[in-house]
Amino acid sequence: MPPTLPAPPTEWLHHLEDEADAAFLYRELARAEPDRGRADLYLSLADVEDRHVDMWRKLLAENGHPVGIPTPSRPARFRAWLARRLGGSVLLPVLLAEEGREVKGYLRLYDSTPDGPVGPTALQLAQESKGHAQTLARMTGAEGEPWHRTGAGGFLRNVVYGFNDGLTANFGLVAGMIGAQGSLEMAGHTVVVAGIAGMMADALSMGASGYLAAKSEREVFEHEIAMEREEIRLMPELEREELSLLYQAKGIPAAQAESLSAQVMSDPARALDEKVREELRIGEASSTPMREAWVTGTATALGAFIPVAPLLVSTEPWAIWMSFALAMASHFAVGAARSAFTGRGLFRSGMDMFLVGLGVAAVGYVLGNWIVGIL
Secondary structure, three states: OOOOOOOOOHHHHHHHHHHHHHHHHHHHHHHHOOOHHHHHHHHHHHHHHHHHHHHHHHHHHHOOOOOOOOOOOHHHHHHHHHHHHHOHHHOHHHHHHHHHHHHHHHHHHHHHOOOOOOHHHHHHHHHHHHHHHHHHHHHHOOOOOHHHOOOOOHHHHHHHHHHHHHHHHHHHHHHHHHHHHOOHHHHOOHHHHHHHHHHHHHHHHHHHHHHHHHHHHHHHHHHHHHHHHHHHHHOHHHHHHHHHHHHHHOOOOHHHHHHHHHHHHOOHHHHHHHHHHHOOOOOOOOOOHHHHHHHHHHHHHHHHHOOOHHHHHOOOHHHHHHHHHHHHHHHHHHHHHHHHHHOOOHHHHHHHHHHHHHHHHHHHHHHHHHHHHHO
């Protein structure tokens, strides 16, 4: 019988799958992007990711582990589904975070075996992933070294934050009311009314907070842009010098930076765009205050409704346990869903939110019981 080959390194297969997922998502971005220039850029990035897939397949084959091209993973297909319905902007922060993780992962792989079979490949992939991260950072208006950045984007943050706030706060309220009354039978419809009122109040509060935060941020940006426009109009020479210094800080030779800044400043509209991007670090608006309000408020209402739903059907003891089970399962589910964007383990991410929900419910019940006892 032929000798049994050892299993391929798990880390190699992980990077292969990540590169294949990235190629798939860049093409989804290109498909959803109305601007032809940006779409072509995404397609170019996808082609590079295809080359990365080929590099990993070649490395695996050379070490006795021939493999095919991986199909898109479930998290990648889920992200693509979101992009088709919510717009490609939802994928940009996800891909930026993923490129950042790839840079660190490839550098760690290179440091562990610089002279091994994977060393040169890992170093090259780290360099190219870093370039991808910088390209995406410029497109999203991110500052600093993007491969050190984490985050899942504004939309996901609002959905998770709103849903978790509504779910946790309202379940804590329901648990506190039950604790205060001693049982659901004694509380009657009081707990249900409190739960519905809490859901509406929390949703309106969170929606209003999201609206005001987004509106305030936009107003600040508009004020800064208006000031920059006036500076270009009133002090063009000073602004040209500032732009030249920005280019020189990026490594462009002084003479070339002077020429480039003079060319840009010859067109006030182009100069404003360049100054906003390079000096103010303000990217394109990815949302509106009203959209922020709807997303956050709706997510909060949905989360807050879950612990109340069984109590609308019955006030029997089983409804309490059903409410508890649904709330805990929802905490775990939203935490697990977050792992598709953060890259953390599904179970660990789900357990984080599960334990938070459990703790809040316990504190709410004990406080409700304690307050009634001292009154």
